[in-house]
Amino acid sequence: MINTGEINSPPVDSTSSFKTRLLHSLQHNWKSVVVFIPYFWLLLFFLAPFIIVLKISLAEPAIASPPFQPMTEWVDDGIIQIKLVFENFAYLWEDDLYFNTYLNSIKISSISTVICLLIGYPMAYAIVSASSSYKNILLMLIILPFWTSFLLRVYAWMGLLADQGTINSLLIFLGIIDDPIRLLYTPFAVYVGIVYTYLPFMILPLYANMEKLDTTLREAAADLGAKPSITFLTVTLPLTIPGIIAGSLLVFIPATGEFVIPDLLGGGNVLMIGRLLYNEFTANHDWPVASAVAIILLIVLVLPMMLYQHTQGKQVEG
């Protein structure tokens, strides 16, 4: 085992030159250095930004640059601070637009997650059951889109769904429809885009989970006379629940905050919270409200995020 006591700094001879002293202390404190560098980076560029967002969400909007009241005015005065807490968040609560947009985002990402699961589960199952040479090819085919540009894959759907796009042209050519049906800039297009983009995120955790399954349990159930459907419902499905949870969260969490897909495929017709936040910040220059929108989104997602960290932590630590 590694001795963690070494992190404490040893006494250093003050007469030795700076260089040897540095080398000496590095040899004894290297573990602290290893921890300190990424730790410091994350404190500065991950934790500190959130504290700033929280602060600004509690500040009063102003027509100035930066567009909110200076923090020093309210940090020292608790009474003002409490009044300010209510202002931006109360605004979100009173305006139906925000409430409906949050609700709509959660609805769209939940339905997309279920569709991803319905397509992804049988696909992951098929990959696990395939012979090893096919398995590698199938896995590569699932991973490949993950490495290509997300933006370009969403753009590809614009070409398929457009009024003169591939799908409409094909349907007209086959004589099924006479005039193009509106596909692009509808909620349908947003669902297609989200399922398309996040399907690999569903398949890969499910695959990882199913591959570790003990197949003898399934065989035992079959030997004892269980029908395949019963075996699936009572043995396979319960054992793959960790994979289902991990995959669903990996789809649900990013889909809720999605910005590019509703913008490119939904046009102005589908409001999602990520887009609203971006507009609030860039077009309206309302930083306090944008920060409050971000804080609420974080609160909405904190439970699924913690659940994901919990399942991941269990997997990594064995």
Added chain:
Amino acid sequence: MHNTGKRSRFLLTVTCFGLAFLYIPMIMLIIYSFNYSKLVPVWGGFSTRWYGVLFRSEEIWNSVALSLKIAVVNACFATLLGTLAGLALVRFGSFKGRTLFSGMITAPLVMPEVITGLSLLLLFITLGDMIGWPEKRGFTTITIAHITFSMAYVAIIIQSRLVGMSQDLEEAAEDLGAKPFRVMIDITMPLIAPGMLAGWLLAFTLSLDDLIIASFVSGPGAITMPMLIYSRVRLGLRPDINALATIIILTVAIGVILAGWIMLRQQKRRELELSMSSEED
């Protein structure tokens, strides 16, 4: 037996549909990049016209150069920081603030990009007001933002590799009198090198792919490739973007297939060596 036949037919059908769903859009994108017509979905004959337009556009090449520069710098720093973080989490036991540290490492993986982007921009603005740095937003701020989220991915890769690895070699070196620092440099580092390579590649791709965080933390004049593509396709389909997309998709596909093939060959060789050595026993 009849039932399993029906089941495997169902699985095969879903898999084929799923793969078609994943690949047909990309294939159509590539086909239409060779369309002469300015209207993307209307076929006007085969042509490489839009590749010519693409190669003559200085704006596009500037953005590609900026994105590649950011991606390389990001990948190097993210690999370094992520490896240190992964080592600390798996091999150092408990240290002060470990819970916060491991939370901060996994949080960027699931954080919505709009929140990360907004919060980093507000940090850069606050820092700019307080200490005068960063003076202007662009290459540096985008790179810092990318390092922050890609180091988390590297840390996870390193972590899972270290957890799955036996500590026999490290313990043997220590028993033979090597100091922990030496063990880390001479034994652990070479063992996690493949994980570091995978992490570097992932960090590189994540950076090339990012639109939202870069849009938030970028400043005037610094336009990355995804930002340029986005600003063009927002207004509708663009044949030159199809050409650019084709080049990117084919490059990535060749890279991934090549990497997969090399990994597969190594795995087969290792299996062969293992079976040979077990026969000798």
